[in-house]
Amino acid sequence: MSQEKIYDIPADFAARANISEADYQAMYQRSIDDPEGFWAEQAEKFLSWYKPWDRVLDWSYDADNLYIKWFEGGKLNVAYNCIDRHLEQRGDQTAIIWEGDDPNDAKHITYRELHEQVSKLANVLKERGINKGDRVCIYMPMIPEACYAMLACARIGAVHSVVFGGFSPESLKDRILDSDCRVVITADEGVRGGKHVPLKANTDKALEACPNVHTVLTVQRTGGKTQWHEKRDIWYHEAVANASADCPPEEMDAEDPLFILYTSGSTGKPKGVLHTTGGYLLYAAITTQYTFDLHEGDIYWCSADVGWVTGHSYLVYGPLANGTTTLSFEGVPTYPDASRFWQVIDKHKVSVFYTAPTAIRALMREGDEPVKKTSRDSLRLLGTVGEPINPEAWEWYYNVVGDGRCPIVDTWWQTETGGHMITPLPGATPLKPGSATRPFFGVKPGIIDTETNKLVEGDGEATGALVITRPWPGQMRTVYGDHQRFVETYFKTYPGYYFSGDGARRDADGYYWITGRMDDVLNISGHRMGTAEVESALVLHEKVAEAAVVGYPHDIKGQGIYAYVTTVKGVEPSDELKAELLDLVRQEIGPIAKPDIIQWAPGLPKTRSGKIMRRILRKIAENDLDNLGDTSTLADPAVVDDLIENRANK
Numbered sequence: 001m002s003q004e005k006i007y008d009i010p011a012d013f014a015a016r017a018n019i020s021e022a023d024y025q026a027m028y029q030r031s032i033d034d035p036e037g038f039w040a041e042q043a044e045k046f047l048s049w050y051k052p053w054d055r056v057l058d059w060s061y062d063a064d065n066l067y068i069k070w071f072e073g074g075k076l077n078v079a080y081n082c083i084d085r086h087l088e089q090r091g092d093q094t095a096i097i098w099e100g101d102d103p104n105d106a107k108h109i110t111y112r113e114l115h116e117q118v119s120k121l122a123n124v125l126k127e128r129g130i131n132k133g134d135r136v137c138i139y140m141p142m143i144p145e146a147c148y149a150m151l152a153c154a155r156i157g158a159v160h161s162v163v164f165g166g167f168s169p170e171s172l173k174d175r176i177l178d179s180d181c182r183v184v185i186t187a188d189e190g191v192r193g194g195k196h197v198p199l200k201a202n203t204d205k206a207l208e209a210c211p212n213v214h215t216v217l218t219v220q221r222t223g224g225k226t227q228w229h230e231k232r233d234i235w236y237h238e239a240v241a242n243a244s245a246d247c248p249p250e251e252m253d254a255e256d257p258l259f260i261l262y263t264s265g266s267t268g269k270p271k272g273v274l275h276t277t278g279g280y281l282l283y284a285a286i287t288t289q290y291t292f293d294l295h296e297g298d299i300y301w302c303s304a305d306v307g308w309v310t311g312h313s314y315l316v317y318g319p320l321a322n323g324t325t326t327l328s329f330e331g332v333p334t335y336p337d338a339s340r341f342w343q344v345i346d347k348h349k350v351s352v353f354y355t356a357p358t359a360i361r362a363l364m365r366e367g368d369e370p371v372k373k374t375s376r377d378s379l380r381l382l383g384t385v386g387e388p389i390n391p392e393a394w395e396w397y398y399n400v401v402g403d404g405r406c407p408i409v410d411t412w413w414q415t416e417t418g419g420h421m422i423t424p425l426p427g428a429t430p431l432k433p434g435s436a437t438r439p440f441f442g443v444k445p446g447i448i449d450t451e452t453n454k455l456v457e458g459d460g461e462a463t464g465a466l467v468i469t470r471p472w473p474g475q476m477r478t479v480y481g482d483h484q485r486f487v488e489t490y491f492k493t494y495p496g497y498y499f500s501g502d503g504a505r506r507d508a509d510g511y512y513w514i515t516g517r518m519d520d521v522l523n524i525s526g527h528r529m530g531t532a533e534v535e536s537a538l539v540l541h542e543k544v545a546e547a548a549v550v551g552y553p554h555d556i557k558g559q560g561i562y563a564y565v566t567t568v569k570g571v572e573p574s575d576e577l578k579a580e581l582l583d584l585v586r587q588e589i590g591p592i593a594k595p596d597i598i599q600w601a602p603g604l605p606k607t608r609s610g611k612i613m614r615r616i617l618r619k620i621a622e623n624d625l626d627n628l629g630d631t632s633t634l635a636d637p638a639v640v641d642d643l644i645e646n647r648a649n650k
């Protein structure tokens with residue numbers, strides 16, 4: 001092994017783990033040598049099928065004829081797999097523990113209750129004319145009804161598009177229109193950290209521009225006042241009260257769409273990542289089982305919001321497909337105080353906890369005391385997701401939160417990959433803080449040398465662009481409504497491979513170290529944001545001539561948003577204008593996209609052909625002035641001196 005600090009597998013953990021180191025080696029090798037045989041076995045083991053598939057895998061990564069099909073001809077239903085088949089053995093077991101924003105609010109929902117709630121809601125959707133293949137938008141706070149809504153869609157074969165409750169009416173509108181959703185499920189208000197979020201009012205605003213939406217189902221969460229549109233709006237509780245609890249699941253083809261989830265890219269508006277039924281569910285189920293080393297009786301908590309892919313795969317589909325008890329938390333880590341996460345763990349005896357590095361860093365800043373005053377005895381495994389974790393935060397999570405007993409699984413994956421791609425299996429993988437370690441079964445990563453644009457042969461040390469060389473069941477199938485964009489975004493940079501957009505280093509032990517995005521995508525607190533989206537919002541202001549947005553290292557968020565703004569001729573920059581711009585971004589996208597820093601730029605560094613040199617802007621934002629590189633080719637090299645002189649991050 002190389003010289004990094006290594007954490008061995010605790011002996012008691014290894015003794016009862018589902019996958020040992022020897023198992024990993026053997027199963028991984030098999031999954032690469034005989035992928036179809038391997039995945040056929042797993043599909044039988046993890047899922048229940050109405051009808052077996054005709055063919056395990058059919059694929060082509062050729063840009064002119066790109067397709068990926070898993071288990072074609074196989075028939076199954078996702079809600080059946082996540083609920084019905086567990087009823088006999090687990091009817092009275094808790095499926096979902098809901099922990100409210102207020103520490104006095106909690107609910108346990110059994111698999112039987114989940115079955116009833118989902119079936120009723122599915123019938124409501126049917127009554128409102130929703131059929132197999134129709135799109136339903138879910139714009140919800142973290143309440144059990146959000147899970148019911150996803151599963152109700154799956155039950156009848158409708159395609160859900162969950163939009164994060166922190167997005168603005170404008171973003172909601174774009175997403176509803178792009179996938180032509182006809183129904184929106186929402187709540188009167190969300191509750192987070194004691195504050196109310198006006199979801200229904202946001203929905204009303206968005207729908208001013210969405211004439212095709214004929215039904216809005218609203219959960220009464222707070223009883224706050226809302227406007228009511230007679231024909232269109234129905235109360236969730238009233239509709240469900242009158243609905244039958246008998247709703248046979250729709251038999252879906254393995255390749256029928258399950259959901260669309262919008263995510264940011266380096267250009268244009270967010271794209272609708274499409275996942276299908278069989279491959280996605282299998283991949284969510286198997287990764288949940290093995291990465292989190294699930295055992296009977298585990299209480300599993302993923303702190304992600306259902307608005308992100310982590311909430312889809314590791315709060316809802318993966319855990320429920322395995323018959324696990326999954327905890328859904330409405331609130332935030334710091335409310336009522338910085339001890340909340342650890343108190344929830346004690347209260348519900350959580351054994352597996354999965355969260356984001358940004359939350360760990362924020363809580364680490366509050367010191368050890370809020371952690372140490374809780375017991376956390378129930379914990380046996382910790383996980384992280386969403387961005388690279390710095391070794392300092394890793395060590396704190398390991399030693400303070402986990403008391404040095406619990407392995408940490410640092411899981412690298414993406415909205416596009418459906419589930420974990422590079423991750424430790426806790427009973428099989430010695431850990432190195434900051435490394436996502438080794439590929440999951442069936443995943444064949446590659447490193448492209450960016451000088452030669454060629455795949456580095458073999459499995460030795462390498463640094464470059466991270467690609468995946470062949471399909472895995474959880475892979476996205478297309479960009480909804482724009483297959484060409486799918487091809488262009490992921491398969492054109494390095495022909496024949498799926499390009500992740502990330503850079504990585506592979507060390508001598510075959511461990512992967514993700515170095516971050518290579519494109520103009522930012523990662524703010526584990527949330528993806530395109531620089532182009534923020535720039536488009538800024539230039540909507542009549543006093544803004546031009547804007548360029550880059551990321552810079554941020555202690556808590558991982559990356560912060562740094563915006564260079566040029567005002568139109570004759571307009572003096574002012575704090576007032578700054579406030580207006582922040583508000584504009586909040587309105588256009590949502591609070592998560594608000595720049596941390598706005599620097600007024602009399603001019604932007606451009607090449608003679610007018611292209612903005614982002615590399616230079618990035619270096620100035622990072623305060624890394626020794627590595628500005630060659631500025632002599634700029635149309636006006638003097639603008640750089642002004643930007644350096646007035647940089648905000650000294």
Ligand code: WT7
Binds near residue numbers: 263387389502516517
């Ligand atoms: C991007 C994907 C994965 C679900 C949540 C985010 C970064 C994700 C890690 C990790 C280093 C990571 C990558 C990736 N990322 N996990 N463990 N270590 N970087 O999903 O919004 O689709 O973002 O998040 O840059 O490309 P997403």
